[in-house]
Amino acid sequence: MRKISFLMAFLIAGYILGIWNFLVLPKYYINxxxxxxxVSLVPTLVAMFLIxxxxxxxxxxxxxxxxxxxxxxxxxxxxxxxxxxxxVILGVTTYYSSYGLALILGVGSKYIPILAAGTVAxxxxxxxxxxxxxxxxxxxxxILFILFALVAALLIRNGALATVVSPQAVQYMENAVSSIxxxxxxxxxxxxxxxxxxxxxxxxxxxxxxxxIGSFAPEELDLRKVLAxxxxxxxxxxxxxxxxxxxxxxxxxxxxxEAFQNPxxxxxxxxxxxxxxxxLKQYTTNSDASPVDSIEVFYSIPTVLKGNLSNDTxxxxxxxxxxxxxxxxxxxVLIEMGSHILSEVMQLSRNGSLGLVGFIGMMLAxxxxxxDIRTMFVVVPFSVATIMAAIESYPLIPSELAPNKGxxxxxxxxLLLSGLVTIYYALTASAxxxxxxxxxxxxxxxPLLMNKVLLKSRR
Numbered sequence: 208m209r210k211i212s213f214l215m216a217f218l219i220a221g222y223i224l225g226i227w228n229f230l231v232l233p234k235y236y237i238n239x240x241x242x243x244x245x246v247s248l249v250p251t252l253v254a255m256f257l258i259x260x261x262x263x264x265x266x267x268x269x270x271x272x273x274x275x276x277x278x279x280x281x282x283x284x285x286x287x288x289x290x291x292x293x294x295v296i297l298g299v300t301t302y303y304s305s306y307g308l309a310l311i312l313g314v315g316s317k318y319i320p321i322l323a324a325g326t327v328a329x330x331x332x333x334x335x336x337x338x339x340x341x342x343x344x345x346x347x348x349x350i351l352f353i354l355f356a357l358v359a360a361l362l363i364r365n366g367a368l369a370t371v372v373s374p375q376a377v378q379y380m381e382n383a384v385s386s387i388x389x390x391x392x393x394x395x396x397x398x399x400x401x402x403x404x405x406x407x408x409x410x411x412x413x414x415x416x417x418x419x420i421g422s423f424a425p426e427e428l429d430l431r432k433v434l435a436x437x438x439x440x441x442x443x444x445x446x447x448x449x450x451x452x453x454x455x456x457x458x459x460x461x462x463x464x465e466a467f468q469n470p471x472x473x474x475x476x477x478x479x480x481x482x483x484x485x486x487l488k489q490y491t492t493n494s495d496a497s498p499v500d501s502i503e504v505f506y507s508i509p510t511v512l513k514g515n516l517s518n519d520t521x522x523x524x525x526x527x528x529x530x531x532x533x534x535x536x537x538x539x540v541l542i543e544m545g546s547h548i549l550s551e552v553m554q555l556s557r558n559g560s561l562g563l564v565g566f567i568g569m570m571l572a573x574x575x576x577x578x579d580i581r582t583m584f585v586v587v588p589f590s591v592a593t594i595m596a597a598i599e600s601y602p603l604i605p606s607e608l609a610p611n612k613g614x615x616x617x618x619x620x621x622l623l624l625s626g627l628v629t630i631y632y633a634l635t636a637s638a639x640x641x642x643x644x645x646x647x648x649x650x651x652x653x654p655l656l657m658n659k660v661l662l663k664s665r666r
Contacts, residue, residue: 298571304534586644
């Protein structure tokens with residue numbers, strides 16, 4: 208039983224501790240400091256409560272997710288919205304994981320569709336050949352990416368402290384580092400809303416995954432202990448990523464200074480380094496910028512570290528490999544859980560549902576090579592994630608399976624209100640792609656209008 212509990216802990220950790228801990232959350236740990244971190248504990252605890260409630264609802268009843276939604280809450284249409292959102296998250300995760308792998312291999316973005324196809328194929332192959340050992344594979348990958356991320360953060364810190372000597376670069380670096388542990392950083396309303404949404408996205412709510420996990424979790428499994436472990440790991444990794452960005456900022460400015468003073472470096476290369484530095488500076492100082500505008504800044508780090516820190520190749524490989532493995536563990540879980548949901552809804556075989564979910568995720572990731580399409584799909588979670596989390600939680604209210612029905616109802620209402628705010632931000636943005644992403648997010652809610660039809664058809 209201890210082994211199963213251990214493996215289940217890493218299954219959940221592998222899903223939750225994903226790319227968002229590297230790409231988005233560090234922004235708010237740096238901009239808001241410890242004050243922001245304390246505020247972020249509110250959505251974190253809300254997410255933990257919902258995850259526990261959802262997993263326990265199927266763990267106690269042994270209902271499959273579609274049975275729970277149909278027989279208990281009488282809302283079968285919700286599962287179609289959750290499945291569509293899962294597929295979008297799968298595509299986004301696959302793209303950005305493959306992006307990290309492309310940087311390791313030193314190839315351009317045009318190869319990302321090939322790397323995405325390989326990543327999805329690898330995930331499906333492991334699920335098909337694992338024969339009951341899927342949890343072991345996910346556990347190994349989870350442990351590796353946590354180790355790689357922590358080692359990379361430590362090496363980048365040591366390298367930056369030993370190498371960055373320019374007074375201005377040191378000042379940029381020290382300001383960013385000190386802000387992470389400061390209680391004096393100002394909070395902004397817009398930035399806090401973005402942070403709260405980012406935290407909820409990082410926990411993977413809105414995809415129905417936790418209902419599926421609960422349906423096959425051992426009865427003796429104490430989910431509270433598992434989630435407590437994941438809670439600690441997420442905080443550690445997010446802080447490690449924040450310090451990685453902060454120390455990289457100093458290396459970035461020094462690289463710019465040296466480039467402009469070195470006649471052997473072309474103007475184009477110097478301008479590229481300055482652009483990367485400016486991206487990192489905006490990431491660490493502008494809390495009100497949309498997460499969509501900041502999500503790719505983390506990928507600037509390999510460019511500014513290359514040739515500027517000792518053992519730069521090792522550092523870059525460790526950092527990007529940890530990001531890739533973080534994505535891979537989430538991809539495996541998303542494909543497996545999406546397959547469970549699809550096979551229940553469409554009555555497909557396991558192989559067929561795995562193939563279909565994987566194919567859609569692969570196609571979405573490939574399409575995201577086009578910048579406008581990528582922006583549109585990235586906007587989806589940041590515009591409707593809290594609405595999807597509310598929809599996912601709603602079946603707990605009529606089911607009477609929630610530990611505290613009143614708390615769930617209050618959380619659902621707050622999530623819906625937050626969703627209206629983020630939808631408003633997206634729809635009023637100046638970029639057409641952002642507006643289209645918000646509209647696409649609203650399209651995911653269309654199946655909700657078909658609930659009565661689905662209820663009649665099942666009769």
